[in-house]
Amino acid sequence: MSKKNTAAASLLLATAVALSACGGNNDGNNAAPSGSSAASGNPAPSGSGSAAPSGKMEEITVTFPMISTVIPQMPAIEAAINKISQAKINTTVKLKAISSGEWVQQTNLMFTSNETMDLMYVSGGLYSSMVAKNQLVALDDLLGQYGDGIKSSVGDDYINVPKIKGAVYAVPSVRDLASSYGVIMRKDLVEKYNIDVNAIKTLDDFGAALKAVKAGEQGFAPLVPPGVNMSFLDGFMTYDNLGDSLGVLPNYDNGLKVVDLYETPEYKELVTKFRQWYQDGYILKDASTNKTSTFELLRSGKGFAYFAALKPGMAEQEGKAAGTEVVAKELTPVIARTGTVTGAMWGIPVNSKHRESAMKFLNLMYSDKDIVNLLDWGIEGEHYAKVDGKDGVIKYPDGVDAASTTYNMPLGWMFGNQFLSYTMEGGDADIWNKMDAFNKSAQHSKAMGFAFDATPVKTEFAAVSNVVTQYKLPLETGSVDPDKVLPEFIAKLKSAGIDKIVAEKQKQLDEWAKANPAP
CATH class of the missing domain: 3.40.190.10 (Periplasmic binding protein-like II)
Structure with a gap:
């Protein structure tokens, strides 16, 4: 690999x-x-x-x-x-x-x-x-x-x-153990159009960057989905989804009051913005049905940016996967939640x-x-060698590279404590200190530790999930007119039982909060 x-x-x-x-x-x-x-x-x-x-x-x-x-x-x-x-x-x-x-x-x-x-x-x-x-x-x-x-x-x-x-x-x-949300952008186009990354603080600021790239790259839709079968809101959240987004906690607090995401003014504002971007040509035309990976779209020159959950080292990680240098810009605070x-x-x-x-x-x-x-990483001397004078930094032994190594287990995030793992030469040697600080800096959702049991509403949950599957991608990629489609979506959610799910989730959250009082 x-x-x-x-x-x-x-x-x-x-x-x-x-x-x-x-x-x-x-x-x-x-x-x-x-x-x-x-x-x-x-x-x-x-x-x-x-x-x-x-x-x-x-x-x-x-x-x-x-x-x-x-x-x-x-x-x-x-x-x-x-x-x-x-x-x-x-x-x-x-x-x-x-x-x-x-x-x-x-x-x-x-x-x-x-x-x-x-x-x-x-x-x-x-x-x-x-x-x-x-x-x-x-x-x-x-x-x-x-x-x-x-x-x-x-x-x-x-x-x-x-x-x-x-x-x-x-x-x-x-x-x-936490995440912020923001955007990943191709570095070559950021530099080509003199985009001030530090000045991008809101979605409107990001929209201006999309406009600049669109104007300069004819026949090019700069914004692509964060993954196959994913919408823009899968890479950009300002709420605790409480596990499934069928009843959410706005701003990770909201006084622990659960609401239907799809009825909130914030949701309508977001899908309306995406619709405008779509009509302006900023969004991939087949974004709701696209089956090409985000990395391949960037690698083949068919995309400029996408929304993503961020963390330290994200730009390096995504750039390697895409085969092109990228920059990352946070748009939300760092938040930790159950998920x-x-x-x-x-x-x-x-x-x-x-x-x-x-x-x-x-x-x-x-x-x-x-x-x-x-x-x-495997066995020292066979699968890696330590870099002299750089504590915790390794490289491949002479005659070995990433493609030829006989041991490649890219699962540091899985095996216990990733912060004890060596870093590969050329990467950020201080990445784990930065990640530790990132985790410690995170704001905690007021519901962190809460987990919803959908068993009491399993029939409604299945029905509502089917409705969401039908409407989510078209709405959240700007592919349809929210003025027409969003009311239809909400009506079908209600018919399927979304209100009952929200009420049950509220009941369980209240019980959890009573058993786990805030310090």
Whole structure:
């Protein structure tokens, strides 16, 4: 896999696993339905059956998704990891990669057949259903005994965000735990048209940049979608979507009053602006049906800019994936919400017979730099070499490059604590300090930690989701007239039951707020 495709591969993997929730109603951790141990407030025992006889070596299986599961160097990586884990925690590991496209099916089969899994990646989109099905162990006691490295690296602000009914069943990886929203623009066109990036502070400012590029590049639509089957509002949010956007919290607060996004004045203002841009020729004509990736559109000269969730290093990451230099400009504050925190996590399956050893190894994934970098980069001297005089900076060994390396695992965001990972020469050596500061600077949604359980309104949820699928992309890419189509959209939402969903979400949010009073 080439270096420029690393970011794209990471995004593809994360998206594939998230989408495999197939109709899930969250981007975080829905509360479990009644009848499960999570809903009753009686978490599954966290230590039962897990204690090892003193001095006995244990082997744990670590299961995670990969786009390609053919990793020839995996046995060598395992052996190197085991030298460390055996000495430190009397445990060896077996790394088990599963194709991301088969992740849900295969892991469900493993649960059903009681196949060994001691530690597993947990996607935020699947988390609540896994807890509801009693597939994950409550981690609170194990974290207290063996998880100091996890707790200190994740931090007090975020370690408890995945709580469901008072118990933590998975811990977030250490990465970007918040996001801001803004725009990514091709650097060559920014320079060609003397666009003052720092002066872009509002959508109208951005519109002026689009106008300049449109005027100079004949037959060219500068604004493209942030992804296939994505609208502009998928890359630009000013509200907490509370997991699914069917009932949102404007400005991440709104006095904890849930509203129907599509009836708000702000939504109408945005889709009206997009419609004007579309009519002015700023937007790709087939934006609502486009099947070409954003990176390919930029790479082939068919686009200038797109909306995106931002973080430190985003311009470098996107530029490598697109094959052209880009610049990023924030338009919103940095915000943390349930979905940004729970997007990538780790948990201990109920199948585990070695729960204490699993937690001890998980703690190493958050605290041991050698283990993190074995997972992220491979073996020193074979897959990478340290750069003299630059602490934490690496390069490929002589005769090896990104295309020829025999170990390329672009999943630093997944494997525990990314802030312990080396950085590749040519990148920003200070990126993890910047990311840490970014996370710590984030404003917190007033509902951070809340997760909606759609079970009481599952019929309405399905019906409303179908309506949204019909109208969202045309409206949010400017492809249709909102004066005509938005009232029709709202009417169909109401007929499908959006008001009942909003009321149920409000009820659950009120209950959550009562149980979790603000400090």
